[in-house]
Each structure stands twice: as C-alpha cells, then as structure tokens.
Amino acid sequence: MPHLEIHDLTVSYEKNKPTLERFSLNVEQGELLSLLGPSGCGKTTTLRSVAGFIQPDAGRIVINDRDYTRLPPNKRDIGLVFQSYALFPHLTVFYNVAFGLRMRRIPKAEVHSRVSNALKMVGLEAFADRRPSQLSGGQQQRVALARATVIEPQVLLLDEPLSNLDARLRVDMRQEIRRLQQQLGITTLYVTHDQVEAMSISDRVVVMNQGAIEQIGTPERIFAAPETVFVADFMGFDNHFSAAVLSVKDGKLTVNWGGAPIELQWRSKLGSPHPGARAEIFFRADNASLLAGTERQGLPGQVILHTFHGNSLRYLVETQVGEFSIMQDSASERFEPGAAVRVRPHTEKWIAILEET
C-alpha cells in the first residue's frame, strides 16, 4: 500500500482554468519521488496541496491511510523545505530547528537532544548559536533540512531546495539530501525543474506538464525512453527532426533518413503507427558518430563549427535533413569547419515518438 496517495486532485486559482486537473499519484513508503517540469506545470501546487496550504477544489490526499484533505497545515505531520529556506531570521540555528518540537510541546531535555542530533546529522552542531544571516547558502539549506526532519514527519516535501545554490554546492547538497533521506527512510516528494537533479536523486521521476503527468518511471527509463515529445525535449535530447513512417514491422518502424531507411524503436499513446504517419525522432549528441567524407556509409554533411569540452568535441554538422549536434571523443579524428563528413546513426538508442499534432 502506498504511503502517500493523491487522488484526482483538482486546483484552480482562476475559474475554469485548473492548474491541476484530476491529478493522481502514489508514493511508496521510503521512496524519493521527484516532480519534474517547467514553471507553471503544477508541481509546486501539488506540493503545497499536500502540505495543506492550498485547499483543493476536488480530490483527496491520504497519508498512511489517513485522509489529510481537510486537515489544516499545522495539524499535518509533514516536513517542508522551502526554495528560499524560509528560516526564521530572528532565531538562532538551534531555535529554528527546535521550533517544530516546541510547537508539539516536547519536554525541554528531549528537544535539546533531538535538535543536537539533527544538527549533527547535517554537520552543523558547531553552528547552533548562529543566526541564519551568519550562515552560507549551503549551511542555511542544511538548517532547513534539519528543521523539517527533526519533527520526524510522515512525509518530507522539498520545493526546489537547491535552486538558490551555486552549481558545485548543488551537486554536494544533492548527495547530502539523498543520504539523509535514505538514512531516515522518509517518504519524500521532491519538486524541481532541473532534470539532472531529478535524475540523480530520485527513485522515481514524474514529468509534469500543464497540470498533468507526461510520464512516470525510474530515472533510467525516463532518460533512455521518453514517451512524449515534451519529455524528450525536457530530457535534453540534443537532436530532433520529423519524418514520415515508411513501414512498421516487428515492433520497430522505418523512416527515411536522407535517402537511407533506418529502423527505430517507437513510443505512441495512439496505438500502433501506420505508414505515412509523422514521427518525431530524437537522439542525443553521443548517439551518432562522424566519419570522414570519403566513407561510403552514413549521411553526408559538412562541419559548421566545433567546440571543445575536455574529453569530447561537439560538432555542429549541416546535412540535408537538418543541423545536428554530434559529440566525438577528443582523441578521435578531428574535422575542421568546412570539412565534408558523414554522420553514422546509432539507431538502437534513437527514439521515434508519435503524437497527435
């Protein structure tokens, strides 16, 4: 049985323009599930509904078999980490973390030991007497985590917790959040617009768009096999083109790629595609390679420019199908701008998506 259940949640700020419409989701005990999507997709609204700050128009929220839907936010057993951290500026780190315990009228001695413990877990035991303004962004983030987890909530909610940190710190904090979450075994809902962050931290990822779920699955699955054009775009597939389906056979479809037929795996929410349908084809920069223009196989093209990325070089290549971005090992043969090349597709990692247009 799932630990957190969201049933047919509908929320609208304006009449007849629901931000969320009949949104349902289950989160298992101890699972970290990310809500991933662009701003305005309803992910924060979902989170705030679970926290109780938004009263939904319809739908139910159930945690541990108990109906939370009508419960005011202060009666819910939920830990919330805000994007801005929302630390109390006038209280020291210790009293920030102790706040929830004091609201629960926990005896003083126990408050002390639990706060100390929580601060130890996030490595801030030496900072108990500081004010939030005297801490770095990463330290503030840790205080926010300690404050939300010290009350041992049923569910932990994190709203874009890393978006105010710089890139390097973000990677560190990502690991720290994951470690803490697994140590506590706490059911967690994690909102982010950063696909790399969602991929690296989650057990499962929900890609959201306009108040609805586009795809739900493990990070590996979503990364490798997006089911909709939206997800493929959002997952950062570097190259995209449209082509007409020539034939469908043995679970694969064939499209024309610059005169040569290529066979691709496909996803469709419309049932099996028929010849003549339009397929949207996506592939990543490292799922094709460049050969010298003198080779016979592959699509002919011309190098427009290349950029250096350490271990790899990224080429922009113009072909009759379109411009493609292709990653090559730096050690391999180098092609200068203007050089004639051929593009060899690694079609086993390419994906064709069929959607209504």
Added chain:
Amino acid sequence: MISRWMYISLVILYCFLLGPFIIIFMASFGANANLAFPPQGFTLDWFANVFETSQFIDSFWISLQLALLSTIVSLVMGMPVAYALTRFDFAASGTVETVFSAPILVPGLVIGFAMLNFFVLLGDMQVMTGLFIGHTAILFPYSVRVISASLRNLDPYVEDAAVSLGANRLRGFLLVVLPNMQAGIAAAFVLGFITSFNNVPVSLFLSGPGVTTLPVSMLSYLEYYFDPTIAALSTLLVIFTVVLVQAAERVLGLSQFV
C-alpha cells in the same frame, strides 16, 4: 566623473539646508529682543521664557499626547492593511493602496478645513477628538508604506514554515513575523510621531479654544510677538528631533523608509 563644481554645489546645498538652523541657534542665545543680527551678548532668558509661557507648555503636552495616540492607532489599523497588501494577491489591492495614499495627496489645510466643517455637521465633537481623527488619517499613508516595506523584506514563506511545523496562523504571525518587524514598526512609529508632532495645516482648523498643538501655538505667538523666544523653542525642538532621528537612523536606518 565628479568635478569640482559638483562639490561646490554640494556645499551650497548644505549651507542652504542647515544655515537657517545655525542662525536660529545663535539668535536663541542673543540678548537683544528685536532679533537684530548678529546677536549681541549672551543670555538664557529666552529659554526661560519658553518654559514660563503656559501656552507653549500646554500645547506641548497636547502635541505629545496627540502624536503618541494617533501614531499608535494608525499603526494598529495600518498594519493589517500592509499585511494584506504584501501577503495576498488580490484584484482590489491597487484601489486599497490608492485609498491609503490619498491623505498624502490632499493638502493638509484642506483636510483640516473639510474635517472641521464635517464635524460641525456631525454635532458636538471635542476638539481633541477632532485633532486625533485628523492626525490618524494623515498618518495612515506613512504607517502602511513603512510597514509594507518592512514586510516585503521578510520572506513570506517563513509563516508557512512556522505553520508546517505545527503553529496555527496567529501563532505563526506572533512568533515569526512580528519579531522580524520590530525595526519597521519602530521606524513607522518615529516617522508617524514626528509627522504628527510637527503638523500645522491639519491642526490649524481643528484646534480650538484652549486646545492647540505646539506648532500652531508657535505660529499664533508669532502674530503678536517678534522676539527670540521662538528661536529658543525651535532650538529645543531641533535638539529633540536630532536626538530622536539620529537614534533612529543609527539603530534602524530610517532613511531607507522615507
């Protein structure tokens, strides 16, 4: 980028702004009663005269009570307005903001005149009540604006954080928002107090027999007497203001709210 003549203009500006204060200060210690310049001799008689003139003493107490009362009431009523304006997104917020900035847009003398006529219409109203209403109304723009500024500096989500940790809305406000507004409230208080304490135009019509504010009684004193007593009283008031403003500036950074 900054040339010499710009510095010269700065010096001229400050001479113009502060010169009159120096002149008042000198005149208040001068022995000659006709205010001839430069003052001759040295005396503290004019300061003594201030304290012996009952109209000043009486009106000082009235001004003090009036300023305290109207500032507090405008704060207590203005704070919820500022909270609504900064924490909620609602269609009428523009209208509300306009209503509460209106008392600044209407000339003070006109406000006093209109209120006097209206209060006469309402019937017997005590002079002090009329003054209190007038001052409270003109202080709203200041309290709402300063408190709003201070609320905008506070992350709106700290309240949600408190609530998610188990506090109800009221407790969240009292435990988390209010302590962080201290500086803003104090700044609004100082600003409101000074605005009320110095006001002439609104008080002019609303003052009545025996109940006059200090600046208005200074003005009427000037109609009959032309001696350094007003200079001495002004010196005292400037010192009072300097102490108050410097303390507020030092502690709160008042200039960011003005």
Added chain:
Amino acid sequence: MIRRPNQSRTIILLVAPAIVFVIVFFILPLIFLLSQSVVLEDGSFTLTGYLDFFQSRVSRIVYLRTLRLGLIVTGICVLMSYPAAFVLARMPARRRSFLMSLVILPLMTNAVARTFAWLIILGRRGMINQTLLSLDLVETPLRFIFTETAIVLGLTQLFLPLMVLPLVSAMENIPDDVLEAARSLGANRLTTFLRIVVPLSSDGLVLGATLVFTGSVTAFVTPAILGGSRLLLMSTLLRQKAVILFDQHAAAVVAVVMIVTTLAVNLLLRVLRVKQS
C-alpha cells in the same frame, strides 16, 4: 506574493477597520466639502462659487502666483539638487548615510521653526540688511519680508530635501560600469551626465518635482509668515476666507481648486513616469 484560493474573507477582515476609518473620517468630509462648494445655503445647486473665483481679479492673481512660485521653487530645487545628489550617490556608504541624515533633519523639524530663521535673515534688522547697511550699499533697510523672494527662499529651504532624497536613491541605482562605458565610448563628463545620468535618474526627478511642486502650492506656514495677508497664496487665501471673512462657500471653492490642482499635477507627472518606463 502568495496566492491562496478563498482568501477574500481574510483580506476584508484585515483591511476593513482602516478602510472604514478613512471613508468615514476622510473621504466623507471631502465629499461634503465638494458639496459645500456647489450648494448655496438655501440648498440650491450653483456653480457661481467657481465663476466668482475665476472672475475675481484677486483670486486669479493669487492662484497664478501660487502656481508661478511653485514652478520657481521646483526649478530652483532641481538645479540645486541635481549635481549635489550625484556627488552624494557616489559616496562611500558610511559618509553618505551621515550626510543623508543631515538632509532628512530639516524635514523632521517643524515648518514654523524653519521659517522663523528667514525672519532673522531677511528682517529689517536682519542679517542681510545689517550687511548691506554696514557696507554702505543702502541707506535705509530694504523690505524683504512679505515679498515673493522671501516666500520662494522659505519654500525652497522647506522642500529641498524632498528633491534630494528621490534623486539620490535613483542615482544610487546607476552602476559605475555604465558611466565608465559612456566615458570609454568617448563621452566627456558633461555629456555623460546629461545623456546617461539624467535619463537614468528621471524617475527620481519626476517624483521629486511632484513632491516639491505640490508641497509648495499647498504649504501654509511659510506663506503665512513670510507673505502674510499682503501677499496671499492659495492656502492663506483659504484661511482668510474661512476664518476672517467667514465665507465657507468661497473657502470650499478655494479648497476644491487646491485639491484639483494637486491631483492634476500628480496625475500628469504619474503619466509622465509611466511613459518613460
């Protein structure tokens, strides 16, 4: 800003007490004032009050004088504040905040005290006359008090801070880089000031001008002390009609003209600000 569904009730509860106060004790008196200016004692509607006001030579002169002096004061304030504000805005924070508190100080002192100084400076035995006499430039003291010059000086001193403050805060927001960029592209100091600083601080200028102008045309204390009954402005005219002539109808007309004037100026300059941004 947090959006919550079903928030109207909370907002009404928060805003209601103050709104009721302002409507009953501020808006209603103003509506009553408006009605006083168009209703005669027998209850009939009339616009003769306004006709009289604009046809009377005296009140026309007073109205135009008020506007003219307001413009002069605003102009002087702009000229005195602009370069000085620029110097202030470029200062190190600590020195600036000290100097700014000196700008605020006059604003925090009552107008009677501040205007009184001009009596000492401009009086028959005042600073200027004594200087002129001792230099034998004049034989008898000149009359400065009850002149337009005296009123302009008094009002300028009174409202100068209201121009300096918005200008400084507008100029603080101009990054040094922008000025350096202009210089590196070949602009000299004056050009940089006129083409970069002035346009980028125009918001502050417009705000300051609004405050100074509306302050000047509605101020009472300064014209009362330095203009007296000989040199009336709108505010002293209002007082005269209401208290000395006891003509409430005419006084209400003057009051409404004052309100309309200030609102018109505010509106005009607000439109100007919106256009710029």
